[in-house]
Amino acid sequence: MSTTELNDARFVVDATDLSRFHSGSDAPIWWGIVGLVLIEMSVVAAFVISYFYLLMSNPQWPPADYPVPELMLPTVSLVLLLISCVTMYMAGKTLNKGQVTAFVLYTVASVALACVVLVIRWQQFQNFEFSLDQHVYGSLVWTISGFHFLHVVSAAIGTAVVAILGMMGFFSSTQRIGVVVDTLYWNFVALAWIPFYLILYWVPRITHTAGG
Amino acid sequence: MQSTATYDHDPASTQLLSRTWESPPGVLNWFTHVNHRQIGYRFVVTSLVFFALAGVLALIMRLQLISPENTLLGPDLYNQLFTMHGTTMMFFFAVPAMEGLGIYLAPLMIGTRDMSFPRLNAFGYYVYLIAGIALYTSLFLGMAPAAGWFSYVPLANIAFSEGRGMDFWTTMITFIEISALAAAVELIVTILKQRAPGMTLSRMPLFVWAILVMSFMIVFAMPTVMAGSVLLALDRAFFTQFFVAAGGGDPLLWQHLFWFFGHPEVYIIMVPALGIISSIIATFTQRPIFGYTALVLSLVATGFVSFGLWVHHMFTTGLPHLGLSFFTAASAMIAIPTGVQVFCWIASLWGARIRFATPMLFILGFFAIFVIGGLTGVMVASIPFDSQVHDSYFVVAHLHYVLIGGAVFPFFAGLYYWYPKMTGRLMSERLGRWSFALIFIGTNLTFFPMHQLGFEGMPRRVYTYLADMGWQDLNFAITLAAFVLGTGFLLTLINAVISRSRGDLAGSNPWQAETLEWATTSPPQNYNFRHLPVVSSRTPLWDQPDADRLECVAGLRADRRELLVTTLLEARPQSVLIMPNPSIWPFLLSLAVGFGFLGFMFEPWLFVVGFALSFFMIVGWLWPKKPWLDGEQSYDQSHNQS
Numbered sequence: 001m002s003t004t005e006l007n008d009a010r011f012v013v014d015a016t017d018l019s020r021f022h023s024g025s026d027a028p029i030w031w032g033i034v035g036l037v038l039i040e041m042s043v044v045a046a047f048v049i050s051y052f053y054l055l056m057s058n059p060q061w062p063p064a065d066y067p068v069p070e071l072m073l074p075t076v077s078l079v080l081l082l083i084s085c086v087t088m089y090m091a092g093k094t095l096n097k098g099q100v101t102a103f104v105l106y107t108v109a110s111v112a113l114a115c116v117v118l119v120i121r122w123q124q125f126q127n128f129e130f131s132l133d134q135h136v137y138g139s140l141v142w143t144i145s146g147f148h149f150l151h152v153v154s155a156a157i158g159t160a161v162v163a164i165l166g167m168m169g170f171f172s173s174t175q176r177i178g179v180v181v182d183t184l185y186w187n188f189v190a191l192a193w194i195p196f197y198l199i200l201y202w203v204p205r206i207t208h209t210a211g212g
Numbered sequence: 213m214q215s216t217a218t219y220d221h222d223p224a225s226t227q228l229l230s231r232t233w234e235s236p237p238g239v240l241n242w243f244t245h246v247n248h249r250q251i252g253y254r255f256v257v258t259s260l261v262f263f264a265l266a267g268v269l270a271l272i273m274r275l276q277l278i279s280p281e282n283t284l285l286g287p288d289l290y291n292q293l294f295t296m297h298g299t300t301m302m303f304f305f306a307v308p309a310m311e312g313l314g315i316y317l318a319p320l321m322i323g324t325r326d327m328s329f330p331r332l333n334a335f336g337y338y339v340y341l342i343a344g345i346a347l348y349t350s351l352f353l354g355m356a357p358a359a360g361w362f363s364y365v366p367l368a369n370i371a372f373s374e375g376r377g378m379d380f381w382t383t384m385i386t387f388i389e390i391s392a393l394a395a396a397v398e399l400i401v402t403i404l405k406q407r408a409p410g411m412t413l414s415r416m417p418l419f420v421w422a423i424l425v426m427s428f429m430i431v432f433a434m435p436t437v438m439a440g441s442v443l444l445a446l447d448r449a450f451f452t453q454f455f456v457a458a459g460g461g462d463p464l465l466w467q468h469l470f471w472f473f474g475h476p477e478v479y480i481i482m483v484p485a486l487g488i489i490s491s492i493i494a495t496f497t498q499r500p501i502f503g504y505t506a507l508v509l510s511l512v513a514t515g516f517v518s519f520g521l522w523v524h525h526m527f528t529t530g531l532p533h534l535g536l537s538f539f540t541a542a543s544a545m546i547a548i549p550t551g552v553q554v555f556c557w558i559a560s561l562w563g564a565r566i567r568f569a570t571p572m573l574f575i576l577g578f579f580a581i582f583v584i585g586g587l588t589g590v591m592v593a594s595i596p597f598d599s600q601v602h603d604s605y606f607v608v609a610h611l612h613y614v615l616i617g618g619a620v621f622p623f624f625a626g627l628y629y630w631y632p633k634m635t636g637r638l639m640s641e642r643l644g645r646w647s648f649a650l651i652f653i654g655t656n657l658t659f660f661p662m663h664q665l666g667f668e669g670m671p672r673r674v675y676t677y678l679a680d681m682g683w684q685d686l687n688f689a690i691t692l693a694a695f696v697l698g699t700g701f702l703l704t705l706i707n708a709v710i711s712r713s714r715g716d717l718a719g720s721n722p723w724q725a726e727t728l729e730w731a732t733t734s735p736p737q738n739y740n741f742r743h744l745p746v747v748s749s750r751t752p753l754w755d756q757p758d759a760d761r762l763e764c765v766a767g768l769r770a771d772r773r774e775l776l777v778t779t780l781l782e783a784r785p786q787s788v789l790i791m792p793n794p795s796i797w798p799f800l801l802s803l804a805v806g807f808g809f810l811g812f813m814f815e816p817w818l819f820v821v822g823f824a825l826s827f828f829m830i831v832g833w834l835w836p837k838k839p840w841l842d843g844e845q846s847y848d849q850s851h852n853q854s
Contacts, residue, residue: 008221008766010743010761010762010763010764011221011743011763011764011765011766012409012746012763012764012765013409013746013764013765013766013767013776013785014765014766014767015765015766015767015768015774015776015785015788016219016766016767017767018767018776018785018786018787018788019787019788020774020787020788020789020790021787022777022787022789026777026786026787027777027789028328028329028401028402028405028406028777028789029328029329031328031400031401031404031405032328032329032332032397032398032401035396035397035400035401035431036397038431038432039393039397039431039434039435040435042431042432042435042436043435043438043439046435046436046439046440046469047439050439050443050454050465050469053462053465053468054454054460054461054462054465057460057462057465058460063460132446132450132451132452133450133451133452133453133459134453134459135453135459135460136452136453136454136456136459136460136461136462137460138453139446139452139453139454139459139461140454142452143443143446143452143454150823157827161831165836170836
């Protein structure tokens with residue numbers, strides 16, 4: 001409690017005992033990250049809409065001589081990213097219970113999953129059978145893949161820093177807003193793969209079959 | 213820790229509180245400031261510098277057009293000038309100016325001590341500054357972009373615009389949007405989470421509502437132009453085919469991406485102007501604004517509808533007729549919220565004893581100019597008419613009436629109105645009236661004849677014209693009038709500089725206004741409010757003109773930066789946020805990001821270097837200070853450093 005007497009009648013609100021900790025939507029930083037995610041979602045939407053716009057202005061999709069994309073590796077990436085959302089969720093859950101070691105392990109596991117995804121994606125960049133400067137189809141695949149790749153890199157690095165801070169004993173069940181907002185961003189990056197996966201790997205298969 | 217804590221309700225804590233919130237003096241420390249008033253002030257001043265620069269470019273263009281076949285400027289330089297004029301006015305003046313007012317005023321109006329992410333705020337400013345300096349460097353090196361402010365492809369693509377000019381445009385536009393988006397997010401969060409206890413959403417000042425709507429519009433509109441300019445940059449640097457018809461791309465996609473941003477952009481500029489108008493009308497009639505709820509709903513409706521209008525910039529591109537009809541209808545629909553607002557303002561002014569000081573004069577000027585712009589807007593919303601005047605001087609006239617009427621007049625009104633709050637002194641009323649008169653007359657004499665030039669067939673963006681076209685008399689008159697207009701603006705700039713030291717002392721509430729920014733000293737102390745205010749109506753200072761007797765908050769620490777977080781709708785006290793101190797990291801980060809963007813133009817891989825550098829700057833920015841386990845203090849302090 002405050003040691004000073006609040007004898008002045010003007011003071012109608014006393015903040016002395018209000019919490020100085022935040023763990024979710026009571027924290028401005030949480031709203032800030034939501035704002036960041038909204039912005040990025042608008043970018044994702046712009047890419048998806050541009051994709052369909054260009055698809056519709058082309059008679060053949062993918063263009064002649066272009067291979068129909070394989071599903072295997074991108075699907076593996078999708079599954080790994082979805083699992084990483086679960087591990088991040090578990091990281092937060094264990095931190096809430098004060099199990100810091102488990103928290104660090106789950107965080108490291110998430111970063112590891114993201115790294116596997118990055119390796120797979122990198123491999124796919126090597127194996128693209130088309131360049132980005134011949135046809136807009138290739139431009140789209142390269143650009144959208146690169147955009148998502150950069151985001152996975154950022155999320156992985158950011159979460160690695162969170163893991164290191166966790167090892168140094170920075171986080172606890174009350175001090176966890178950093179983990180909460182990192183998870184928020186992580187989920188966005190992982191889930192953003194779903195629309196990209198669909199347009200890059202499923203849509204061309206469908207249009208290819210439909211177009212004969 | 214608790215035993216040594218000092219709270220701001222302790223009458224002896226004033227000095228300590230001031231020291232806690234102080235922005236350290238000194239030249240080098242200038243780069244560490246994070247206070248919202250410092251940053252907002254810088255935004256406003258810098259935007260006025262760009263306004264002046266773009267104005268000078270316009271005058272040079274007018275000199276070129278003063279007579280037929282004039283040789284003052286060559287075609288290429290002329291193209292650079294009109295591109296820079298438009299780009300500067302839209303991206304480097306209008307948006308930052310409005311954001312600057314919002315950053316300065318919104319926290320004061322909602323009764324808090326700083327914004328949610330002060331360091332992000334500072335970062336946004338440096339990004340803006342670096343982008344502006346880089347763009348103008350390109351102009352002085354004679355390699356400015358020259359494809360118009362909306363950079364239509366294929367002209368803007370590498371095949372038709374070689375050289376660095378367009379690269380400067382694509383990268384700097386992408387770059388400066390970071391600044392706009394950063395400001396938008398933190399304005400939203402600050403307004404939603406830091407309002408004074410009791411300031412429910414329905415008691416929020418209309419200017420704050422306008423800033424909130426503007427910020428949401430930025431969040432949804434700017435990413436599209438960022439995506440577009442990135443794709444254009446890729447087309448130019450890596451020969452991707454997004455906008456190249458030969459490679460399956462579509463030039464029209466650029467227009468869609470650009471105008472999906474570009475039309476809301478017009479309202480991003482105008483919505484805060486509407487907020488300014490409502491604030492000033494209430495003050496200068498000394499009674500509550502008529503139709504508060506209707507005005508708020510109109511602002512929000514304007515925000516929504518403005519996203520459905522973009523195709524009306526593309527009526528002549530050969531789109532399907534059904535689509536065109538839809539966008540014509542949507543364009544007509546925006547007249548509803550705009551009309552509601554105009555009627556509310558008329559009702560507010562009706563029968564009131566209006567005080568005709570300079571800010572109010574600019575508002576009345578707004579009504580006249582904006583109505584004319586609105587009428588020509590109705591004309592060009594009709595497709596057959598638009599097909600006739602598209603890309604002629606009629607459109608130049610229309611857009612200047614709308615933008616000068618809808619944004620510049622209210623902004624200047626706001627400048628005269630809030631100048632005393634920012635500097636402690638009033639601007640000269642005499643110079644203000646002269647300035648208003650010259651601007652008002654100059655605007656009409658400059659732009660009204662352009663309607664006629666458009667009818668006579670003069671296309672926009674031509675660097676010269678032949679004598680036998682019969683356009684020379686009007687052009688001659690317009691050029692003279694442009695200098696009248698320029699003189700009017702110059703008078704206000706002079707007024708602002710002189711009044712800084714010579715103006716009459718303002719006191720805390722020179723206009724007897726009702727909102728909270730007038731409850732503190734002019735300029736405000738480091739801590740904004742000695743005690744955070746508590747409100748119980750829309751007009752706190754009219755209910756209690758003695759600011760020292762306002763109800764207020766106790767129990768915030770004076771020995772560290774604390775402010776109150778309240779709930780989103782009802783603004784009930786929720787928690788206390790510990791704010792970060794001044795820091796050099798935002799500046800360093802802006803340098804790193806700027807390096808990445810500028811480097812990309814010359815060697816694309818330098819972008820990766822910028823990315824890596826930025827990572828270190830971000831870690832440095834966010835790294836918690838040891839020892840963090842000492843108590844509650846360390847945690848939030850270290851983790852809310854954005």
